[in-house]
Amino acid sequence: MHHDSDPPRALTVAVAPGVAPRLLRDIDDVEDLARYRAEGGYRVVGATAELLDQISTSGLRGRGGAGFPLAVKLSGVRAAALRGSRTVAVANGEEGEPASIKDKWLMRHRPHLVLDGLRLAAAVVGAHRAVVYLSDGESARAVDHALTELDAAAITEVPIELVVVEPGYVAGEETAAVRAVNGGPAKPTDKPPRPFESGVDGLPTLINNVETLAHLPFIQAHGGEAFRAVGTPGSPGTFLATVTGGGRGPGLYELAHGTPFATLLDLHGVPASEVRGALMGGYFSGLLGEPILDATLDHESLRALGSALGCGAVALLTDECPVTIAAAVLAYFDRENAGQCGSCFNGTAAMAAAATALHEHRATDTDLANLHRWSTVLRGRGACATLDAAANIAESLLTAFPAEVRAHLTGRCPTCADPAPLPLRPFHAETAVLA
Ligand SMILES: Cc1cc2nc3c(=O)[nH]c(=O)nc-3n(C[C@H](O)[C@H](O)[C@H](O)COP(=O)(O)O)c2cc1C
Ligand code: SF4
Numbered sequence: 256m257h258h259d260s261d262p263p264r265a266l267t268v269a270v271a272p273g274v275a276p277r278l279l280r281d282i283d284d285v286e287d288l289a290r291y292r293a294e295g296g297y298r299v300v301g302a303t304a305e306l307l308d309q310i311s312t313s314g315l316r317g318r319g320g321a322g323f324p325l326a327v328k329l330s331g332v333r334a335a336a337l338r339g340s341r342t343v344a345v346a347n348g349e350e351g352e353p354a355s356i357k358d359k360w361l362m363r364h365r366p367h368l369v370l371d372g373l374r375l376a377a378a379v380v381g382a383h384r385a386v387v388y389l390s391d392g393e394s395a396r397a398v399d400h401a402l403t404e405l406d407a408a409a410i411t412e413v414p415i416e417l418v419v420v421e422p423g424y425v426a427g428e429e430t431a432a433v434r435a436v437n438g439g440p441a442k443p444t445d446k447p448p449r450p451f452e453s454g455v456d457g458l459p460t461l462i463n464n465v466e467t468l469a470h471l472p473f474i475q476a477h478g479g480e481a482f483r484a485v486g487t488p489g490s491p492g493t494f495l496a497t498v499t500g501g502g503r504g505p506g507l508y509e510l511a512h513g514t515p516f517a518t519l520l521d522l523h524g525v526p527a528s529e530v531r532g533a534l535m536g537g538y539f540s541g542l543l544g545e546p547i548l549d550a551t552l553d554h555e556s557l558r559a560l561g562s563a564l565g566c567g568a569v570a571l572l573t574d575e576c577p578v579t580i581a582a583a584v585l586a587y588f589d590r591e592n593a594g595q596c597g598s599c600f601n602g603t604a605a606m607a608a609a610a611t612a613l614h615e616h617r618a619t620d621t622d623l624a625n626l627h628r629w630s631t632v633l634r635g636r637g638a639c640a641t642l643d644a645a646a647n648i649a650e651s652l653l654t655a656f657p658a659e660v661r662a663h664l665t666g667r668c669p670t671c672a673d674p675a676p677l678p679l680r681p682f683h684a685e686t687a688v689l690a
Contacts, residue, residue, distance in 0.1 A: 265504050266356065267503075267506040267507070270508070271514055271518060271522060278361065286364060286367060287401075288408060291367035296367055297367070303333075311326035312480060313474045314492075315470055318466035319427070332344075336459070342458055343456065343459075344460070345432060346388065346464075346468050347464050348387060350390075351422060353537065356685065358466060360495075362387075362465060369398070370387070372472055376463060383413065385416070389419060395417060418436050425591065431639070433450050433462065470482070485511040494512055498571065499684050500682055501524075501573050502574070512552065512554075520571075529573045532545060533547045534570040535563060539566070541562055542580070542655050542656065570682035575670070579674070588603040588645045593639075596638055599642045603642065609623070609629075616666040626653065634646050
């Protein structure tokens with residue numbers, strides 16, 4: 256297992272065979288304005304109703320985790336603008352998810368692709384203000400420089416600002432982003448209101464993941480039908496997958512939705528025979544056992560397995576014990592939750608304590624029964640979905656890896672004969688060296 260204290264390992268960036276990349280390029284440095292425009296970027300916006308139609312046809316779903324249809328979100332905020340309200344558009348590049356690197360890669364290497372997508376979305380919702388929200392220093396430098404280039408070339412119609420916050424798991428949640436842009440702490444607030452009703456400055460606010468926005472220039476240039484020419488009917492287009500684990504450095508891959516998991520393993524160079532399961536959607540969507548080996552990578556197929564694609568981060572379990580990983584992730588949530596909601600503050604602490612006891616071979620049947628009960632009753636509590644993520648981890652450990660859980664109860668887990676301290680951030684993708 257890769258530990259936080261280990262030296263960084265290089266990031267592999269590749270495109271699945273047969274896929275024409277829409278987001279990834281062979282770029283080690285930062286793509287500048289001239290290079291981006293040479294590819295046809297920053298086209299004239301044109302009629303926004305037509306662009307919205309094309310986005311609707313494309314079926315593009317959000318890449319930040321929930322997979323929500325972009326056109327629906329755009330339509331809501333656009334309707335407010337058509338009623339005379341001022342509106343705001345936010346690109347969410349916070350990427351608090353430790354096992355994901357895709358948003359940082361886009362901002363560090365193709366900031367203009369993200370900014371082009373943001374200005375197109377801002378145009379569709381009639382925004383008078385646009386914000387790039389992030390926490391990574393290298394991304395901030397690249398985006399800031401790209402904004403300077405845009406100013407000099409007088410390209411965008413809407414003023415775009417950069418808001419940089421301290422990194423944190425919950426800082427990328429949409430209400431936390433809104434609160435931070437409004438000058439508060441990057442911690443979630445109760446919903447409703449949702450940002451599309453009342454967000455930045457109390458105005459209807461569009462907030463989208465930076466990868467979601469980075470798909471828009473393709474749709475503008477080629478149309479919605481071309482976008483969905485690859486992918487599945489329910490999950491159109493390509494997506495970025497961050498892969499960690501398997502004894503290798505992190506990988507960033509562009510795949511068509513519907514790609515067999517086996518293809519991803521080939522790309523990452525890990526034999527299927529070595530994989531006992533995966534942690535899905537970064538830390539969010541829980542663990543899957545061997546059924547992942549026959550799955551395809553799209554929202555429908557993973558939902559049918561009781562899991563989710565989430566932000567596209569897939570951590571491979573090979574030598575790692577799933578009990579250790581679950582305990583480490585629950586301990587991470589115990590540390591990283593915003594400490595605002597009693598159910599989350601206490602619930603993550605209790606689940607982490609039970610899972611840690613299991614990891615250390617000192618859990619009782621009562622601990623296990625409690626873990627099971629908490630993973631059910633705590634769902635939906637708290638202002639944001641962090642507690643759901645913790646419940647996903649606990650529940651999926653118990654259902655996907657019953658033999659390993661039993662082995663830990665009896666003190667006979669072959670992987671953990673001498674349990675090591677829990678890693679602080681297992682499968683942390685940032686341990687890569689990025690150019
Ligand atoms: C605890 C938590 C953390 C989140 N972190 C991020 C994040 O770092 N980046 C992100 O884009 N979305 C994150 N989200 C999802 C956002 O709330 C929001 O749904 C997303 O930015 C919407 O963009 P999309 O529709 O383009 O996916 C998080 C959600 C939760 C519940
Ligand atoms: S649910 Fe947890 S992480 Fe979310 S706001 Fe409440 S305390 Fe913070």
